[in-house]
Amino acid sequence: MLVVRYSALGDVVLATSVLDPLLATFPGARIEWVTDAAYAPLLEGLPQIAAVHTLDREGPQSAVSLRDRLSRRFDLAIDLQNKVRSAVIARAAAPRRVTFRRRTAGRALLALLGSDPPLARAHATQLYADALAPLGVRGPGPLRIHLSRHAQALAADALGHARPPLVAIAPGARWATKRWPVERFAEVAEALAAEGASIVLAGGPDDRDAFAAMCAHLRAPVAADLSPLPVDALAAALARVQILIACDSGPVHLAAAVGTPALALFGPTSTVRWEPRSPGRALSLGLACSPCSNHGSDSCPEGHHRCLDDLGAHAVVSAAREMLAGRETATSER
Incomplete structure (x- = not known):
């Protein structure tokens, strides 16, 4: 069978929650996966996946090229992306297809009327599992x-x-409304550094502007900058830290995948849908206007961005201290 999920980072990581249930439902099945080249190292080498195919916008790894190369090679295609390119590949790959359904027109209308909270229906991993219910999969x-x-x-x-203790800080996020003020991240880093923590900057090359903006307010030393690392090495580094403090972003789910507690700061997006798995924790003010978006946006639809601007550094420091203490207790009891 072929699974198609190529973006974004957090979504690809969360989509791997279908692997074990699929193999439990179809023992001995051969699973292949289509993903973005940047995320392929996270999947290559997994015993659950026999082959990884990388997707690009053009050239030999384009959707059209993959369509031709993978045509009729599978008995089942699972499209967890549900975009034009994923549909092109899935339709050619197998006669039977299962597709992850995004919000339907009916649910969108109910949401506008305030009768249905689609952003708070279930965690993303459960929604992926729900998409596979016709195959007999019951949970993530x-x-x-x-x-x-x-x-x-x-x-x-x-x-x-x-x-x-190593405290990783990830101040970056693709969408502006998901970003907590960098000066607050600096306050948190300074408070934890004063208590003996080593501060590590976590993210990729696209997060360097956020790093620079945060460091302009930071009066504590930075022990390491992980932005030059490829994504699998970033994950390996997160496996070595004691806690990650981040916006709702890809590194949160990388941390969850390697068992590192992530303290994720939520504003416009749904904690029900995107909260980090245990031992992680979501921190949100829970305003009446939240969640307002599935992935964030360039500007607050209400014009005030209080969901994150009103979240104080002291609340984040307090939560981080609790999580660090819990990590130390768990380590000492082993």
Whole structure:
């Protein structure tokens, strides 16, 4: 069978929750996966996946090229992306297809009328499992990503001699409304550094502007910057930290996949849909206007962005302290 989910980072990681249930339902099945080249290292090497196919906008890895190459090779295609490119691939790949359904016209109308909260229906992993219900899948499984030895070596080198507890801070987010003010992140980092934590900046190349903006307010040293790392090495580095503090973004789900507690700060998006898996925690003010968006936007529809602007640094520091204390207790009891 072929699974298609190629973006974005957090969605791809969350979609791996279908792997174990699929193999439990279809023992011995051969699963192949289509994803973006940037995320392929997270899937390559997983025992649950026999082959990973990378998708690009054009060239030999374009949707049309993959359509031709994968045509009629499978008995079942599972389209968890539900976009034009994924449909092109899935329709050619197999005679039987299962597709992840986004919000229907009926649900959109109910949402406008205030009669249905589609953004708070269920966690993303449960929605993926629901899409597979016609196949006999009843619930989500664990998140699965692969950390190669090379990725782990890169992570160890990036973290160098930073002393625990390591607190990773990820101030970046693709959409403006999901970003907590960088000066608040700096306050949190300073407070935890004053208590002995080593501060690690977590994210990718696109987050460097957020790093620079945060560091302009930061009076504590930064032990490591993980932005040069490929995504699998970033995941390996997150496996080595004690906690991640982040906006609602991809690194939150990477941390969840490797068992690191993530404190995720939510504003416009749904904690029900996107909260990090245990031992992570979502922090939200729970305003009446939230959630207002599935993925965030460029500006607040209400014009005030109070959902994140009103979240104080003290609340985040307090939650982080609790999570760090819980991590220390769990470690000492092993």
